[in-house]
Amino acid sequence: MIPISDDNPVRIYPYVNWGLIGLCVAMFLWELTLGSHGMDRAGVYLGFTPSDLRYPKSAASHAIGLPPAATILTSMFLHGGFLHIAGNMLYLWIFGNNIEEAMGHIKYLLFYLLSGIGAAIGFFLMEPASDMPMIGASGAISGVLAAYVLLYPRAKVTVIIPLGIIFYPLAISAIWVVGAWFIMQLASAALSDPTQPGVAWWAHVGGFLTGLVLTPVFKSRDVPLFGRPRGPWS
Secondary structure: OEEEEEOOOOOOOOHHHHHHHHHHHHHHHHHHHOHHHHHHHHHHHHOEOHHHHHOHHHOHHHHHOOOHHHHHHHHHHOOOOHHHHHHHHHHHHHHHHHHHHHHOHHHHHHHHHHHHHHHHHHHHHHOOOOOOOEOOOHHHHHHHHHHHHHHOOOOEEEEEEEEOOEEEEEEEEHHHHHHHHHHHHHHHHHHOOOOOOOOOHHHHHHHHHHHHHHHHHHOOOOOOOOOOOOOOOO
16 A cells, blocks of 8 residues: 555745755765665664664764764655655655644754654663664654644545556555554564564654654644645645
8 A cells, every 4th residue: 555645735935844854855965876895884884873872982873973863864855765765755755745734844853853752762762782773764753644634534545456467557545545554563563583684674663653742832823633634724
């Protein structure tokens, strides 16, 4: 089930959301200039590795003068491949603009970064001994999804459902789209092997829970929880 659009228009220019997408794409283009070996090294130096917080003196990030805690931020803007960044940016493009409008530009940026930090903390708490670097915007975007389902649960999200060789479009309420997504993250996290490379599922869970907690604080006063999406002329 792949979301491709929603029916929730905005009345602002989502400068921050565009900027976040642009920064992630720019960083990915920089990674491509490094070659495959260089991309791997960038992930080691700039990605967030839970064990580095436990043993900071041996952290790889020291090689470039970066304290391990700072990699929580740098890791949010790196991606491991075209599908990785394409999926993340698609989600951010669809859902982020509405949350920026609901919070305001500055608060949305802070919310996004705090969701990413919450994702890293969740990953650390569940897998503190992991020496696998985590990269990607998924944790922060998980917070955006949490905000979306709290503010616009009845907004219609068009998703693509693959049926063999046919891709079937279907409009579904956001609460079902995001709810199914979160259940999949929990199940995948519970079944994941922390000693093997792969998706940092617990980071997704941590970012989502952070978003649930922060959304009532960061949303504008005139934006209700569990509200209806606005029509084009409302």
